[in-house]
Amino acid sequence: MSAVEIEAHLNPIRRPRPVDVDVERDRRIEDGIEFEGYLFQSRSSDRSNIIETAQLAFMAMANGISPGDLRWSDPERDFVWIALDNSRVPMDAPTVVSLAKVVVERNQSLIYAGRRLKDMEVIPSDYTDDKWWV
Structure with a gap:
């Protein structure tokens, strides 16, 4: 019997399985993801929206939009992203690209x-403890 099997036999409490780690x-x-002091939703559809918008922002940057220009997406109104608390957070094109980068890096890290x-x-x-997820 291996050490793992002996431990399982001596300690019948259910041990975490790989699927439990996947769920966590x-x-x-x-x-949700924190970015520049705001919490943003990060469900699958939110992540897709962030990445797609970052692609548009990057194209605007490639076409010469200036940092700080909040009308990079629509010349009629400032661009905002809605935070989890429903506040509207103004973002220029480089900030949207940075948000997408943070989302991707966080996913990879997890x-x-x-x-x-x-x-x-x-x-x-204690696999759900934050110490394992840094």
């Missing part, structure tokens, strides 16, 4: 943290 990872990915947990011989019972 996904919860963290969709739990995916790799989950992978590290699943690669352990025994997934720690």
